[in-house]
Amino acid sequence: MRVHPGRGAPRTRRRTTLLTTASAVAALVMAATACGGSGGGDGDTVELRFSWWGSDERAATMREVIENFEADNPDISIAGESTDWSAYWDRLATNTAANDSPDVLMQEERYLREYGERGALADLGELEGLDLSGLDPLIAESGDLDGQTFGLATGVNAYAIHADPEAFAAAGVEMPDDETWTWDDYVEIAAEISEGSDGEYVGAQSMSYNEAGFQIFARQHGENLYDDNGELAFSQETLEEWYALTERLLENGGQPSAAESVEIEAGGIDQSVVATNDGAMAHFWTNQVGNVSEASGREIELLRYPGESEFDRTGTYFKPAMFYSVSSGTDHPEEAARFVDYMLNDPAASDLLLADLGLPANLEVREHIIDDLPEGDARMAEFMTGIEDSIVDGNPPPPIGAGEVVDITDRVSDDLGFGELTPAEAAEQFIAEVESATGSG
Structure with missing residues (x-):
């Protein structure tokens, strides 16, 4: 399984610099008979462009999916375009400004509002041929804004603790009961692992570099990262409390310096403390457990977030891994809708994609692939099934400018870690910078 580095995966500004120049510039164009643009092709064949981000492995899989669709729909030809995460958004912005957007495109929750509100995306609720009846109700409306549907979730992820049982055992620390553990438990357990293993393992990787963790924490407190209007929906006191947890972990040795x-964050998920067998816990999306397990050579387990039974409500949520969207400028909305419907609802597409785009959003399709998932993905599916009944609700799409929050989170986390900011100052700075970036507040 491979995950895009943006919504199914934590990303930092330093990781972006690791992308190769070649991958940032080149696009993989995969349908040899297709010729970009959204105009009609020769004869009765309609030509569509479909654009996404991701690895070469994902691109190869998409090639097969497209070929299968074309075989079943000989009146449609698909030109597939793929780049890495960073180049994708640069190119999409350029193409959108030039009125040359792909007919069908991947979207991510941080950018959905921006493209939707600027009129670049079609209202999928108005397109014929899209069957949405089988979608998971927890994320079925996650791409809706002001009564319009600008994106349909490809699949779902959840944010969780990735834990290495071997590291726990080496430190003489029992795996926690993840249905009842508290945040104090988490901080204490991390310290016990660092001490009990004589430094062979660190208790936990820093959790402050991805805002998804704080979003769960805020939701546990009855708040949220953003509200329906894109405004910040948490108190400064709650964010200060979140940063104080990191300060405690730095002081007790429960996390790296x-x-x-x-350095760890710059190395990406493959250099995480769990992947390198240097630590017991790290925070990632559920559909990354296969990658982490493969890198570590161990059977990494998924644990619920601490604090889920500590407060009046749970904070974990199902996140759309990414969205299928259709350009508002497409000349062929009916054919574009037919392709999106195939990607969402046809078992033939899911047989190839499996959980690469998240656990499928269509519940019947999800059930269809369960027995065929690789071991890591199967553990992810089992975990997701186990937490489903505890999830209260989903989240509204983030505001315009939310993409900048990745860098803001990194910068504040660094300053907090080096002691240049107290938790209170870190909370104040984060809020001020996010309000400036998103125009909220």
């Missing part, structure tokens, strides 16, 4: 954390 600030300098080590910077």
